[in-house]
Amino acid sequence: MHADLVGFGALVLIAGLLARAGRRINLPTVPFFMLAGILLGPGTPGPVLVAHPEDLSLLASLGLVLLLFHLGVEFPVDQVLGSGRRLFIAAGAYIGLNIGAGLLFGLALGWGGYEALVIAGALGISSSAIVTKLLIELRRLANAETPVILGIIVIEDLFLALYLALLSPVLAGAGSAGELALHIGLSFAYLVVLFAVARFGARLVGKVIDSNEDELLAILMVGLVVLVAGVSAEIGVSDAIGALMIGLVVARTPIRERVERLVLPLRDVFAAVFFLVFGLSIDVGGFGSVAVPVLLAVLVTLVTNVLAGLVAGRLFGLNQRGAANVGLTVLGRGEFSLILATLALAAGLDGRLGPFVALYVLILAVASPLLAANSRYLARVIPDRLLHGGWRYVREETMSTACTHLDRVYITESDAEACPRCVESGDDWVQLRMCLTCGAVGCCSDSVNNHAEEHYRQTGHPLIRSLEEGEDWRYCYIDGSLVREPMGAPRE
Amino acid sequence: MGSGIYVQDLPGIGKRYDVDLGSNTQRISVVVRRDGNRDLYVFAAGHDDPVAVIEMSEEQARKVGALLAGTYFTE
Numbered sequence: 001m002h003a004d005l006v007g008f009g010a011l012v013l014i015a016g017l018l019a020r021a022g023r024r025i026n027l028p029t030v031p032f033f034m035l036a037g038i039l040l041g042p043g044t045p046g047p048v049l050v051a052h053p054e055d056l057s058l059l060a061s062l063g064l065v066l067l068l069f070h071l072g073v074e075f076p077v078d079q080v081l082g083s084g085r086r087l088f089i090a091a092g093a094y095i096g097l098n099i100g101a102g103l104l105f106g107l108a109l110g111w112g113g114y115e116a117l118v119i120a121g122a123l124g125i126s127s128s129a130i131v132t133k134l135l136i137e138l139r140r141l142a143n144a145e146t147p148v149i150l151g152i153i154v155i156e157d158l159f160l161a162l163y164l165a166l167l168s169p170v171l172a173g174a175g176s177a178g179e180l181a182l183h184i185g186l187s188f189a190y191l192v193v194l195f196a197v198a199r200f201g202a203r204l205v206g207k208v209i210d211s212n213e214d215e216l217l218a219i220l221m222v223g224l225v226v227l228v229a230g231v232s233a234e235i236g237v238s239d240a241i242g243a244l245m246i247g248l249v250v251a252r253t254p255i256r257e258r259v260e261r262l263v264l265p266l267r268d269v270f271a272a273v274f275f276l277v278f279g280l281s282i283d284v285g286g287f288g289s290v291a292v293p294v295l296l297a298v299l300v301t302l303v304t305n306v307l308a309g310l311v312a313g314r315l316f317g318l319n320q321r322g323a324a325n326v327g328l329t330v331l332g333r334g335e336f337s338l339i340l341a342t343l344a345l346a347a348g349l350d351g352r353l354g355p356f357v358a359l360y361v362l363i364l365a366v367a368s369p370l371l372a373a374n375s376r377y378l379a380r381v382i383p384d385r386l387l388h389g390g391w392r393y394v395r396e397e398t399m400s401t402a403c404t405h406l407d408r409v410y411i412t413e414s415d416a417e418a419c420p421r422c423v424e425s426g427d428d429w430v431q432l433r434m435c436l437t438c439g440a441v442g443c444c445s446d447s448v449n450n451h452a453e454e455h456y457r458q459t460g461h462p463l464i465r466s467l468e469e470g471e472d473w474r475y476c477y478i479d480g481s482l483v484r485e486p487m488g489a490p491r492e
Numbered sequence: 493m494g495s496g497i498y499v500q501d502l503p504g505i506g507k508r509y510d511v512d513l514g515s516n517t518q519r520i521s522v523v524v525r526r527d528g529n530r531d532l533y534v535f536a537a538g539h540d541d542p543v544a545v546i547e548m549s550e551e552q553a554r555k556v557g558a559l560l561a562g563t564y565f566t567e
Contacts, residue, residue: 074504074526076503076504079501079503080503082501083501083503128504132504132505135505136505136531139531139533139541139542139545141502141505141508141521141523141531141533142508142510142521142523142533142535142542146502147500147501147502147503147508150502150503150504150505151503153504154503154504321540475498
């Protein structure tokens with residue numbers, strides 16, 4: 001048994017050091033792992049730490065599998081299913097715009113139809129990890145647009161499953177159209193089977209790998225995940241989707257939280273190796289020929305993201321700042337783009353996809369945190385009429401501290417002392433609220449009837465205030481947040 | 493939730509609780525992340541962005557919480 005531990009160890013260490021240096025200025029880690037691989041690999045002049053990347057292919061596959069497995073395990077199924085129609089429309093618009101533009105761009109490049117399909121995904125699907133970290137670092141967790149952003153990227157992950165199910169049979173290289181249709185059908189049937197297992201067989205799967213001891217649970221977990229991923233690859237559905245789906249299955253078992261905790265460090269290490277190995281396979285000589293397409297692709301992505309941000313802004317009544325934040329935060333590209341490039345290269349598609357996606361991810365990884373942090377400059381040039389013309393906006397404020405519906409405040413005082421509809425029906429109430437648009441008085445959400453919210457649902461009047469003594473807060477049902485007067489806003 | 497506290501799901505991160513302090517010049521939000529960390533966001537009049545964001549581990553949050561609740565004292 002012989003393994004080049006020196007080269008591999010040095011490479012991982014250097015990748016970690018590079019990524020740590022990048023974190024100092026809040027750059028994401030993924031591109032640095034890849035960069036270490038590119039710089040110290042056989043495709044670049046200078047020192048070569050690992051001359052044969054294929055020696056590391058097993059470790060890299062493990063990284064890919066664990067990456068998608070973890071995504072499945074932590075997928076917030078209930079939160080997604082519970083999210084409203086508006087969020088699905090916003091996410092649909094984001095995905096449609098980005099994937100559509102990516103597909104057209106790919107076709108325009110003329111590298112081939114399959115290549116265009118891969119480029120659509122690589123350009124269209126953002127990195128959940130980068131976006132989530134960015135929101136925490138930019139201290140935007142309390143912003144009103146943040147749930148929208150998180151909702152979009154989670155629905156995007158769901159889309160990833162469907163996209164992979166479509167892509168894998170295409171890449172598997174079916175001969176005739178009939179054969180291709182058969183493969184796609186098989187792929188989706190496999191998805192349905194795994195969904196069924198997630199729905200009805202999760203308990204059983206949980207029993208198979210459960211153990212009180214963390215050591216054994218970790219081993220059983222890795223064994224099961226790798227096996228399912230391998231079987232999936234054997235029947236032509238790709239290991240990636242198998243890993244994702246078994247993650248969704250485990251997410252529905254009682255051992256979910258322990259699995260999530262145990263898989264995290266494993267995922268971090270092996271995913272880093274996956275990014276490294278991807279970098280090792282890149283020949284810097286290839287960058288020259290793809291530089292112009294990459295820059296155009298970055299531009300296309302930027303435009304479609306901002307457009308999607310405006311759509312989300314309109315749907316959710318966000319202000320300029322909110323809409324700009326949506327567009328520029330979801331810009332991060334990383335692990336998924338690299339996974340798609342890996343799948344494409346393994347299937348023998350155009351070799352330019354490697355350097356193309358590598359350079360694209362590198363540029364956006366640096367650009368997206370900078371652009372997201374400076375979204376206020378974009379917000380300043382978004383005209384009011386693109387969002388909601390009739391409403392008055394407070395351009396700079398983050399939405400959670402302001403509300404876009406203040407122009408619908410007509411009445412602010414009332415001397416009512418009872419909820420008229422509760423009096424009618426003989427019910428009790430806890431506290432009183434008043435509609436700021438028409439002055440209707442109703443009972444609060446802790447009361448049995450919650451007439452105040454019912455009034456909002458019937459009339460669409462967004463704002464209420466508390467009528468309790470000593471309280472002067474207001475609440476907006478549409479923004480789902482407490483409201484105070486916009487700071488620095490022109491008041492008529 | 494008690495009155496004056498509003499919950500918002502943050503898919504993939506956790507939950508956010510907006511706390512009404514009965515005033516329109518200050519407000520706080522608490523984010524409870526799935527990994528156990530907590531973020532305390534403080535807003536005040538006159539600022540577009542939060543005036544302070546305190547990130548705490550679960551352990552630190554417990555300490556602060558105990559102090560705020562008045563169940564912890566040494567003398």
